[in-house]
Amino acid sequence: MSESTTSKRSAMQWSIDHLPQIVLVPTVLTMFMYVVVFSLWTIWISVSTSTILPDPSFGGIGEYVALWKSKRWTVAYQNLFVFGALYVTGALSIGTLLAILIDQRVRFEALWRTVFLYPLAISFIVTGTVWRWIFHPQTGVELALHDLGWLSARFDWITDRDLAIYVVVITGIWHASGFAMALILAGLRAVDGDLVKAAQIDGASMARTYRKVILPTIWPIFLAVAVVLLQFAIKTYDLVVALTQGGPGVATTVPAIVVYDLMFQRGQIAQGAAAAVMILVALALILIPYSVYQNLRSRHEERSHG
Amino acid sequence: MGEAETRIEFDPLSTGSFRKRVTSKTIVYALLIVFSIYYLAPLAILLMNSMRPLEEIVRGGFIAIPSSLSFQYWFEAWGTFCIAGTCDGVSRFFQNSLMMAVPATIISTVLGLINGYVLSKWRFKGADFLFGLITLGVFLPAQMTLLPWAYVLGSVGLSNTITGLVLVHTIQGLSFTTLFCRNYFLAIPDDLIKAARIDGAGFWRIFRRIVLPLSPPIIIVTVIWQFTGIWNEFLFGTVFTSGANQPITSALVAFSGSGTGVRAYNVEAAAVIMAALPPLVIYIVGGKYFVRGLTQGAVK
Numbered sequence: 001m002s003e004s005t006t007s008k009r010s011a012m013q014w015s016i017d018h019l020p021q022i023v024l025v026p027t028v029l030t031m032f033m034y035v036v037v038f039s040l041w042t043i044w045i046s047v048s049t050s051t052i053l054p055d056p057s058f059g060g061i062g063e064y065v066a067l068w069k070s071k072r073w074t075v076a077y078q079n080l081f082v083f084g085a086l087y088v089t090g091a092l093s094i095g096t097l098l099a100i101l102i103d104q105r106v107r108f109e110a111l112w113r114t115v116f117l118y119p120l121a122i123s124f125i126v127t128g129t130v131w132r133w134i135f136h137p138q139t140g141v142e143l144a145l146h147d148l149g150w151l152s153a154r155f156d157w158i159t160d161r162d163l164a165i166y167v168v169v170i171t172g173i174w175h176a177s178g179f180a181m182a183l184i185l186a187g188l189r190a191v192d193g194d195l196v197k198a199a200q201i202d203g204a205s206m207a208r209t210y211r212k213v214i215l216p217t218i219w220p221i222f223l224a225v226a227v228v229l230l231q232f233a234i235k236t237y238d239l240v241v242a243l244t245q246g247g248p249g250v251a252t253t254v255p256a257i258v259v260y261d262l263m264f265q266r267g268q269i270a271q272g273a274a275a276a277v278m279i280l281v282a283l284a285l286i287l288i289p290y291s292v293y294q295n296l297r298s299r300h301e302e303r304s305h306g
Numbered sequence: 307m308g309e310a311e312t313r314i315e316f317d318p319l320s321t322g323s324f325r326k327r328v329t330s331k332t333i334v335y336a337l338l339i340v341f342s343i344y345y346l347a348p349l350a351i352l353l354m355n356s357m358r359p360l361e362e363i364v365r366g367g368f369i370a371i372p373s374s375l376s377f378q379y380w381f382e383a384w385g386t387f388c389i390a391g392t393c394d395g396v397s398r399f400f401q402n403s404l405m406m407a408v409p410a411t412i413i414s415t416v417l418g419l420i421n422g423y424v425l426s427k428w429r430f431k432g433a434d435f436l437f438g439l440i441t442l443g444v445f446l447p448a449q450m451t452l453l454p455w456a457y458v459l460g461s462v463g464l465s466n467t468i469t470g471l472v473l474v475h476t477i478q479g480l481s482f483t484t485l486f487c488r489n490y491f492l493a494i495p496d497d498l499i500k501a502a503r504i505d506g507a508g509f510w511r512i513f514r515r516i517v518l519p520l521s522p523p524i525i526i527v528t529v530i531w532q533f534t535g536i537w538n539e540f541l542f543g544t545v546f547t548s549g550a551n552q553p554i555t556s557a558l559v560a561f562s563g564s565g566t567g568v569r570a571y572n573v574e575a576a577a578v579i580m581a582a583l584p585p586l587v588i589y590i591v592g593g594k595y596f597v598r599g600l601t602q603g604a605v606k
Contacts, residue, residue: 019509020430023509024425030480034451037454098341101334101341122586124540127348131348133368139363
C-alpha cells in the first residue's frame, strides 16, 4: 500500500522533473513523422512499382532512369539552371543597387522601402496572374503600343518558346529583389563607420568606397541571400503555373510542375516521387555545403575571439 | 519601417563640388522613381482594371487610360461571379482561406512558443539534436510530402476539407515557429529563469510570468510570417481540396482557367485584389515586423 503511494509519488516527481521533455514529445514525434518518415515514404515510392495508386513492391531505379530520359524533365532541369542563375543574379544586383540608392540618406526612406518590398507579401498566384496580363500580346504591353500608333511593335515573349523563360525571370525578380534589398540594406547599415571614413579621407570616390570597402565586408549577406533565393528557385511552382502554366508547350516547365503532373495528372506516382526526390537532392546540394561552411566560419570566429 | 539605423557619419553624396552633388542626387532620385514604376505598375494595373468596363479592356487591353470607373465589379467578384459552377463569387473561398490560415497560424504559433521555450531555457541532453530535426522541416520541399499527406488525410477522413489544410499547415509551420521562438528566447538571460526557479516558480509559471510578457515582438513576427505564408500558399490547397473547399489562391487559378466565352477581366482583377489584400494590409500595418521575420527566417 505505502509502497504503491511512494512509487506513485516518485512517478509524479519524475514527470514534474521531466516536464520540459514531456511537453516536447508531441512536437518531436510529429516532426519525426513529417521529416523522416514522410521523406523515406516518398523515396520508397520512387523505387516502387506504383502507378496511379501506391504499390509497395520494389521496382528498382527504373523510374529515375525514365525520368532523366524524358524530354519534359530535361527541359525542366535546364530551365531551372537558366531561371535560377538569372533570377538570383538579377535579384541580387537590383537589390544591391536599390539598397545603395536608399543608403544615400534619401528622403522618404520608409516609403521607398515599402514600395520595393511589398511584392514579397503578395502570393505568386497573384503576381503571376497580373504579369501574365502585362506580358500577353492580346492584353498587355504590345496591345498598348499598337493603340498608341506603333503598329509594328512586338512584345510576345510569353508566347515565344525561346523567350518565355525570361518572362518568368523578370517576374521572379520583381517578386524577390525587395527581399535582397532589405537584407543588403541592413548589412550596409551595420558596416563600421570608421572604415568608410578612412576610405574617404584617403580620397576614394563614392563608387570606389562601395566597391572596395563596403560591399566586400558584407559578402556573407550576399551569400545568405543567394542561398535563400536558390531555394526559392528550386521550389518554384505557383509562379509558373499562374504565369505560363509551363508553356508554351513545355518551354517554361520547372521540376515542381513535372512532379505535380506525374503524380496527379498522369498517374505515375513512382516517377513523380523520383522527381520530388531530385528536388530534395538539388536543395541538399546547396544547403549542406552552406551549413558546413557556416559551421566552420562560426567555429573559426569563436576561436579568434576566444 | 525604420528598421535599419541610419549611419550618420557617412553621407557619400555630400562630398565633391556643389554641381556634382546636385547631379548625383538627381540620379539617385531618378533611379528610385524608375524602379518604383516597375514595382508599382502591376498594382496600378490591377486596381484600375478592377473598375473598368469589360468591353474597354477587351478592346484596349489592361494598359490604357480608363474612360469610366465603377466599383460594381468588386461586388460581382465578391458575391455573384460564377466559379466552377457555383455563383457566389470569391467570398466563400476568401472565407475558406481565413478558416485555414487563422487556426493554423494560432496553433503553430502557440506550439512554437512552447517548443522554443523548452529548447532555449530548459535545455537537456539531446536538445540541440531535436532542434535540428525540427528545423529540417523548414527545408523539406512540399513535393516530398504530397503523397504521404494524401494518404494520411485520406485515412483520417480529412481529404478535401479545410481542417485537413489546417493540419498540413500547422505541422509544416511548426519548424518555422519553433526556429523563430527558440532563437528569440536565447536572448533572455538565464539568470532571470534561475532566479524564478529559486523562488519556487515552476515550468509553466515561468513561461506565463517571465517568458510570455517578453514575447510580443516574436509573436507578431511569427503570426505575420505564418499568416501570409499560409494565406498565399497554393500547392497544398490545389492537391488536397477541390471545388467549393479550395482556398482563394487555388480558386483564382481554377477560375482563370475555366473561361468559357469572353473572360470577365475586370471581375477577375477585383478577385485577384481580394486575394492579395489581407497579406498586403498586414505588410503595410506591420512592415517593421515583416522585415524582421524575413531577416530571421532567411539568415538563421
